[in-house]
Ligand SMILES: N[C@H](CCC(=O)N[C@@H](CS)C(=O)NCCC(=O)O)C(=O)O
């Protein structure tokens with residue numbers, strides 16, 4: 242079906258196919274068999290739903306779409322139907338979330354481990370070197386982060402040969418799509434329930450996805466721990482951001498859903514007394530009277546007063562350098578606003594630091610008492626070199642006590658090697674297709690695949706530059722089963738063979754010895770054409786998908 246036949250009112254979404262028709266009844270196992278009339282209705286309704294529910298991104302063809310909200314919107318690239326995924330592996334991925342949270346926190350506290358692990362990378366990778374300099378400075382001044390906030394996403398693929406769920410990487414900075422991914426799950430649940438008769442698929446098999454609310458909730462709880470009702474959450478953003486709606490979903494949820502209802506009893510206890518059982522309640526409960534009887538039995542009467550909206554401000558690194566300062570007590574003030582929490586959605590890639598101004602801003606924030614998400618230590622803990630080091634025998638044991646937890650993490654580790662491992666390098670030169678070479682970069686589009694792995698390794702050997710070798714790690718390439726899918730991008734539905742990558746969001750909030758939050762917070766399913774090496778939705782290869790448990 243290459244040219245969309247006209248049918249009744251207006252034009253309908255075009256459907257492109259490169260596959261021969263195959264007759265399989267169950268649309269989930271082969272959505273390419275859905276008849277074209279039904280398919281066009283599904284696509285049309287999915288596009289309407291996405292537009293009405295803010296499942297949108299800035300259109301790369303519209304110049305101002307990354308700077309002016311509401312200008313140049315296009316629906317987010319989506320899979321039309323959810324991706325079938327074994328329930329056992331889904332549960333395994335969810336179970337790993339709090340364990341990885343704990344690992345990140347423990348590793349982040351071992352400054353020497355981070356510096357040593359990255360010491361050779363430091364010599365050849367200027368960006369990582371600058372991050373390490375800031376980290377060293379914090380160690381020198383004995384900076385302590387009593388309140389630690391992590392918003393992570395651990396990405397996995399299901400390896401077809403071994404049927405093992407293997408971790409691609411653990412992202413500890415600027416994890417995208419917690420705002421949009423929950424909408425994709427809602428879209429699919431809505432479509433499957435609306436077309437139940439036609440598709441006969443149980444939408445109940447799509448796990449609830451609370452990624453936006455859960456991330457907003459932990460940002461609100463961190464703000465509460467900072468304990469200054471007039472302070473703000475500052476989102477560090479790039480000057481141009483077509484994924485701004487994914488970010489705005491968090492800010493809007495934070496403001497609309499968590500205007501702080503603080504509790505005060507007749508004696509006027511307020512937020513300043515940080516009542517340990519202080520709770521987050523939707524603001525609609527304003528004015529409700531209630532009482533609590535804590536363990537000491539002394540009944541406390543409360544009335545809910547809706548006193549604070551947790552406000553957010555958006556600033557680029559350059560703006561923070563120009564408008565920010567720290568007071569003598571370490572308070573960070575930017576553009577006149579006291580900052581309680583810094584949520585980085587920029588600062589993870591060299592391009593984010595075009596001048597010294599951006600590095601000054603990063604240092605200013607790190608030195609302040611604002612709660613960083615992530616701190617420089619959390620950021621470094623999420624590098625691929627650290628990932629590779631943690632996969633070595635007897636390293637996890639330095640950070641985790643529970644043997645079962647250690648075994649669970651190791652079970653999801655793919656092969657990871659440094660280029661010092663001559664055996665691994667030899668194998669990679671012989672079978673480059675079975676490996677991926679990764680620099681210490683975030684944001685997609687930086688990895689080396691296929692023959693280029695061989696060429697790069699041979700070049701490095703020839704140059705004998707041990708140095709440059711330290712900029713990369715080698716990783717086992719994971720081959721998930723590919724499957725027929727329907728991708729909808731810019732209003733056009735494509736019938737493709739695709740593979741998928743499951744990202745599990747998790748949040749971690751700790752104040753000194755007290756772990757306030759450590760939980761899985763929904764998921765991101767990214768589906769990409771199996772022929773493309775790189776993933777990445779923002780990079781234009783993958784689409785947002787959801788899960789159908791089988
Ligand atoms: N524009 C920035 C993008 C931030 C970003 O690239 N984050 C990395 C982890 S560091 C990531 O999550 N990549 C997967 C998302 C994809 O597939 O495109 C934002 O959205 O704030």
Ligand SMILES: [Mg+2]
Nearest residue numbers: 410412683684
């Ligand atoms: Mg990443």
